[in-house]
Amino acid sequence: MAGRFEGRNVLVAGAGVSGRSAAEALLAAGATVTVTDASADRLVALASLQAQGAELVAGLVEPPAGTDLVVTSPGWRPDAPLLAAAVAAGVEVIGEVELAWRLDQEKEVPARWLAVTGTNGKTTTVSMLESILRAAGVDVVACGNVGLPVVDAVRAGHEVLAVELSSFQLHWSDSVAAFAAVVLNLAADHLDWHGSLDAYGDAKAKVYAGNSVAVANADDEWSTRLSAGPSAARKLSTLSTIAMTAPVLAPV
Known part of the structure; x- marks a missing residue:
């Protein structure tokens, strides 16, 4: 076909x-x-x-x-x-990114996307996701704004994609519906490109469109607000910054 x-x-x-x-x-x-x-x-x-x-x-x-x-x-x-x-x-x-999503949806078994955006901490978070899931035996790769184009990750056939998404990438993505997504935080950035903080936030909020699970940062007003917007997911998990980082940083 x-x-x-x-x-x-x-x-x-x-x-x-x-x-x-x-x-x-x-x-x-x-x-x-x-x-x-x-x-x-x-x-x-x-x-x-x-x-x-x-x-x-x-x-x-x-x-x-x-x-x-x-x-x-x-x-x-x-x-x-x-x-x-x-x-x-x-x-x-x-x-x-939108091209990658459409190509992925043509597969018999599409990858599971875990999408991460925010003004700060995106690369650290997707790298952590990749490391945690690989340690658990999952076929996963970090991609997107972290360096590897998402379309390459899709074509490689990985089971799970830890996808770092910039506001620019999200602006041009209309049907991406990650399995789970998070806006880590939001601060004034790229306003010359987006025109205003609200428009920047609107671009970030697209990461929540159609997800099964939305994760918000309870320590960040914008994150919690965007996760509860019109494109909010069916399930909302709210974590504080401390709760998200402490288990990872604790000595083993």
Whole structure:
């Protein structure tokens, strides 16, 4: 049975690490892929994708005719000319994390996603999750903003994904519904990108959409507020910062 990306014309915006992984995954899924970046030099590094059939075009400011989907790198702002032009033309724009989720859902047994976001502590937390679960014999990998693109983790077939998600990645994710998720904390950050603290919080709150389990930090007002929002999960576990860290830091 054909997958949802087979035969589709997809534009990948950004030739960095996540853009390369997205393009590779889309080519493997049977899509026709174009990759664009403001830097022609960065595109040169993707010559192997061109050999696989991808078209590399520097500096596009609007999607090529016939584009069905745009997959953007997380750092691209919504008001970037290319993305704004795509939206104006009715072309869906998603991020690499959303692409990974959609590819994962096509599997007979999708991975179980454990999603972590927050202004501080994300990498530490997903690394702890990975270590704890590996010690328990679970096939798990830390991915996302921690370094390994989520689409690569999905394609590798891991059973559980400990996913670090930035506000940028969450902004471009519309259907991701992790099994469990947490907003560790929230402080003024990336306001030049989001425009306001409320908009930044709205992006973070998307981590709770559709989960089975939501975890909030009782010591952080924003965390508890976002976990109780309209996208709140069916079950809420509230932990204080001390309760979360003390067992891990205690000597054994």
